[in-house]
Amino acid sequence: MNQPFLWTGLFVIAGFAMAQTKNEPQPIIDVHLHSVTLQTLKNDVRTPLPIPELKPSESVEQHIKQTLAVMDRYNVVLGLVSGYDYEIGEQFRQSAPNRVWSGPQFGRPRLNIDTLRMRYNAGLFSVMGELTMQYMGFSPSDPGLDPYFSLAESLNVPVSIHTGISFSGITRVAPNFRVSLGNPLLFEELLNRHPNLRVWLAHGGWPYLEETIGILLVYPQVYLDIAVIDWIIPREEFYAYLKALIRAGFGWRIMYGSDQMSWPETIGLGIEAINQADFLSAEQKRDILYNNAARFLRLTPEQIAKHHGKIAK
Template identity: 40%
Template sequence: MPHLYLRIALLVCLSAARLGWAQQQPAPPVRRIIDVHLHARAAADYGPTPPPNPVSGRVPAYRTDAEVVAVTLAELKRHHVVRAVTSGSQPRVAAYLAADPARIIGALDYPDNQHAPLPDTATFRRLFAEGQFRVFGELGLQYEGKTLTDPALEPYLAICERRGIPVALHTGLGFPGIAYNDCCRNFRTRLGNPQLVEEVLIRHPRLKLQLMHMGYPYLAETKALLYIYPQLYADISVTNWILPRAEFYSYLQALVTAGYGQRLLYGSDQMAWPDAIGLSIESVEKAPFLSEKQKQDIFYNNAATFYGLR
């Protein structure tokens, strides 16, 4: 019996010690996050019923356009996303801006999901002056078989360079089978190579350019561009939740090790799936090779510098 009492006493002491240790651990930081790659979606964009998230399997809990906005904003708030660069057709971006003007930064998609043409340059300047957009992009030119060197874009890039408007360019890949889709018959993987932007950077040395999806899978080309062109930044969107985590970590760590940790921007690229915001944040939080300082740079500091939000 004395041995039983001794064992109970030891267990109580160990439990108390563990509890005390747990209470002394610092709480996870409450971050301020800037999402540089959010989409203003509508309920019907993916058909009458939204498909399940290909990673989490969750079906989005919305059925109307107003519910899409509400659910997306709720996810942003829950994860402490204080600003979100939100692209889409002008009416859809306007709905997000109206719902939360302090959080949403409007961006001008081209081509947008309503197949609207680019506004003429005078309208482009006016829309920017009115605050209807602050970022030119996402430019999904690859889906139409084009690149940033398309001559039709040159006057817009000149305006962006003069006025300090960041340009956000889709690079890398798309969904499997995208080139067989009626909307994207001209999609080619080679057109996602970020190396194709170099002549634009030469012509516009003060242009602020954001490589979306951090140029994945063109790692060597992305490193070369970041090395030569200091005005170039890269966002880590979609790769941070759609790829196997080991693959994402391998690519991200290579860029951080190469010295570009202060040129990487957090983005979710949530598309139809608001829960992708949490998935993408978690993957960065759990990256074992990132210091606390590097995480905060990716989540907030780098974007604040790039977009002039300080």
């Protein structure tokens, strides 16, 4: 990690945190958002959720508009958006270019490396992933993915990779999905082949607590997000998992994510789960909701100042 950048970023974030009053809205970064196709929205009408009143957006345009509206409501100043349809992802990015970073979502190593490099160099992509090879039935350390990780490493692009589980009955639509392929221990070969790659574990590695702690302990370049587990699993279970990660000393590596998929209102559900966690201090909440992601993404002092409303937008 770039130490001068790290300390500069820490001082800038701490300074703005002290300067803001309790009445001012605090900025939030959501590192796990998705653009979706119309077919996905139609299919997700039948997706079983623990919150039956949640309804998917009815069109791609409405999904983008509703997602940005919820971001406005909760002062989400930056969202990292990935999707399988890159044109829809670009439509999302262009709807709020100062607030949306886009990245490719894929599960199989079929994308043209030169085309990807061109998109990064043009500023169309800023991150890589969420990568979903687990749904395709292979490990994140599969050698076939090395060209993509080498590209991300050379461009200093952070990479998000799916971990853990999925919806109940997922193998009916993704027959190659295996729970065992969501184990964070499978990242080890990847991390050793690409030691300068910045990786974050989507969904926090849940329910693989001990394995996640082991990876975080040995590999300091790894962070995680708490997307979807912050609203879809029982609150008591989510809090127990979050407490365990913090107790193990990794509160500074946990980033907020929603994984809103087809349901933009879930962005607020995840944020409220953090704000309502009485075992978290105000500082710990700010770390999860903004500071950790700002550090991991290597935001500049100017970007941080803008997010805190200290310079003209």
